Amino acid sequence: MRRLAAGMALLLAAAALLPIVGGPYALRIGMMLAMYISLASSWNLLGGMAGYPSFATAAFFGVGAYTGALLQGAGGPLPLAWAAGGVASALVAFVVGWVVLPLRGHYFAIASLAVVIVLRQIATNWTDLTGGGMGLNLPVLALGPEAQARMIYAAQAVVAVLATLVSVVVAGGRLGFSLRCIKQNETAAGMLGLNTRAAKATAFVLSGAIVGPAGAIYASSVSYIEPGDVFDILLTVEPIIMTMLGGVGTVFGPLLGAGLFLLLEQTVWASFLSVHAAVLGVLVVVLALFLPDGVLGRFRRARA
Amino acid sequence: MTALLEVSGLSVRFAGLQALADVSVTAEVGEILGLIGPNGAGKTTLINAVSGAVRSTGRVTFGGRSIAGMASFRVARLGLARTYQIVQPFPAMTVLDNVAAGALFAGAEGTLPRARSAAERVLERVGLQDAAGRPAAELTLAQRKRLEVAKALAARPRMLLLDEVNAGLNASEIEGALALIRGIAAEGVTVLLVEHLMRVVSGLCDRVVVLHHGRSIANGPPAAVLADPAVVEAYLGHRYAARAAGMAS
Numbered sequence: 001m002r003r004l005a006a007g008m009a010l011l012l013a014a015a016a017l018l019p020i021v022g023g024p025y026a027l028r029i030g031m032m033l034a035m036y037i038s039l040a041s042s043w044n045l046l047g048g049m050a051g052y053p054s055f056a057t058a059a060f061f062g063v064g065a066y067t068g069a070l071l072q073g074a075g076g077p078l079p080l081a082w083a084a085g086g087v088a089s090a091l092v093a094f095v096v097g098w099v100v101l102p103l104r105g106h107y108f109a110i111a112s113l114a115v116v117i118v119l120r121q122i123a124t125n126w127t128d129l130t131g132g133g134m135g136l137n138l139p140v141l142a143l144g145p146e147a148q149a150r151m152i153y154a155a156q157a158v159v160a161v162l163a164t165l166v167s168v169v170v171a172g173g174r175l176g177f178s179l180r181c182i183k184q185n186e187t188a189a190g191m192l193g194l195n196t197r198a199a200k201a202t203a204f205v206l207s208g209a210i211v212g213p214a215g216a217i218y219a220s221s222v223s224y225i226e227p228g229d230v231f232d233i234l235l236t237v238e239p240i241i242m243t244m245l246g247g248v249g250t251v252f253g254p255l256l257g258a259g260l261f262l263l264l265e266q267t268v269w270a271s272f273l274s275v276h277a278a279v280l281g282v283l284v285v286v287l288a289l290f291l292p293d294g295v296l297g298r299f300r301r302a303r304a
Numbered sequence: 305m306t307a308l309l310e311v312s313g314l315s316v317r318f319a320g321l322q323a324l325a326d327v328s329v330t331a332e333v334g335e336i337l338g339l340i341g342p343n344g345a346g347k348t349t350l351i352n353a354v355s356g357a358v359r360s361t362g363r364v365t366f367g368g369r370s371i372a373g374m375a376s377f378r379v380a381r382l383g384l385a386r387t388y389q390i391v392q393p394f395p396a397m398t399v400l401d402n403v404a405a406g407a408l409f410a411g412a413e414g415t416l417p418r419a420r421s422a423a424e425r426v427l428e429r430v431g432l433q434d435a436a437g438r439p440a441a442e443l444t445l446a447q448r449k450r451l452e453v454a455k456a457l458a459a460r461p462r463m464l465l466l467d468e469v470n471a472g473l474n475a476s477e478i479e480g481a482l483a484l485i486r487g488i489a490a491e492g493v494t495v496l497l498v499e500h501l502m503r504v505v506s507g508l509c510d511r512v513v514v515l516h517h518g519r520s521i522a523n524g525p526p527a528a529v530l531a532d533p534a535v536v537e538a539y540l541g542h543r544y545a546a547r548a549a550g551m552a553s
Contacts, residue, residue, distance in 0.1 A: 177401070184394035192380060
């Protein structure tokens with residue numbers, strides 16, 4: 001545990017130093033790593049701890065991105081726009097979650113996927129608000145490119161740190177215990193007096209509150225969004241792969257997985273651009289067959 | 305005596321099968337009530353209906369409050385705990401945490417550490433303290449049955465519904481189980497016991513209700529009920545009952 005804390009402190013120190021010593025490429029990598037950590041950690045809350053395979057991550061991301069973009073477009077200050085992205089996604093998570101969370105297993109997975117598709121259609125067709133398929137332009141920030149890169153990185157890093165803190169608190173507390181009981185035997189958990197629907201909805205809302213700001217900050221960084229970009233189904237699939245890669249249901253699995261995924265992305269896939277999706281598919285199969293508990297699980301077993 | 309659980313006109317239907325038809329049962333405070341009947345009589349269905357696991361029609365009140373159609377977690381929080389005939393552990397969690405779940409969710413122990421220390425006391429009581437740190441999946445069937453009781457007990461219930469918790473136990477283990485259930489009842493917890501072992505029924509129960517084909521066919525003290533011709537017929541068939549009646553006369 002002490003080694004883990006030391007590792008975390010080192011990681012935090014590196015994250016804090018990066019804007020000072022790092023160039024544009026390092027900042028970009030750091031920003032992506034932070035975003036991946038947020039997405040994977042948030043998926044892990046419900047998908048990993050409770051075993052509910054949610055495909056709604058892209059829905060939260062898109063809602064956060066559009067909410068932030070619209071507020072920023074209306075002249076709102078950036079932190080407010082980003083926070084509003086989180087509030088909007090959390091609200092969507094609450095409403096959707098209350099409806100679809102009584103569904104179990106595959107039914108829940110399909111329903112959560114449908115949420116992404118429906119929201120994407122709304123964003124495409126509500127032209128007056130979102131610009132429809134033409135996309136939405138955000139006001140250019142009155143900053144130099146380097147200052148902007150540093151600010152965007154810092155913002156995503158703060159979200160990632162918060163996401164990790166949420167994971168630590170949830171995993172060690174009553175909610176995490178409840179979610180693990182649900183994963184193991186939901187019927188028995190209910191019979192012992194656990195309001196399973198409320199526990200699952202809480203985890204789902206926390207997921208939304210984390211992914212929303214990540215989406216809003218992303219929108220600010222690219223200054224142009226369109227439905228196919230921010231409601232991209234890859235935004236749903238990749239965090240699942242990251243979490244599986246690192247270790248499902250653990251606090252640090254998503255962090256490790258996000259890092260490994262980014263490494264693979266930067267080294268392997270950069271060389272195989274045309275077959276990117278195929279490599280992703282092979283990775284899923286390899287994970288399912290050989291690393292069902294992720295790298296962390298493998299490591300723990302080797303030590304035990 | 306006042307009634308804690310009152311069930312009247314309870315019916316449950318699964319597609320074409322009438323699993324329970326117009327059943328009425330009352331459990332008095334502090335009583336050990338036996339629920340017996342041949343396989344498929346509807347005993348487990350009655351427990352499922354009362355605890356909110358299956359839909360039913362009819363009146364069910366607990367402590368004067370209607371619990372018909374109530375979500376199972378709310379029923380549990382009111383103080384009505386149950387065990388499953390087919391045990392329902394959290395297999396990968398430790399035995400201690402399995403029991404702590406009952407203390408935390410329905411037993412109103414506010415925090416996980418407090419729930420765990422309450423769970424330790426319950427485990428000692430049911431004799432599973434040595435297994436506290438092991439995953440529930442590693443327990444033997446007899447131990448898993450005791451774990452079911454421990455989880456329900458940790459919820460600090462006013463009433464316990466025990467669904468065949470003694471099946472598969474050997475003679476000495478049954479003695480221990482009998483003492484445990486007596487001890488629970490002596491603390492004022494009302495017990496409804498589904499049981500096939502007649503030795504347990506006659507040794508423990510103040511009163512017995514017999515179900516057959518989803519209907520209640522007898523209700524009274526164990527000795528009287530077990531001698532009732534309708535009960536003998538339900539268990540052993542019409543011809544045996546006729547012969548037994550002939551021999552007796």
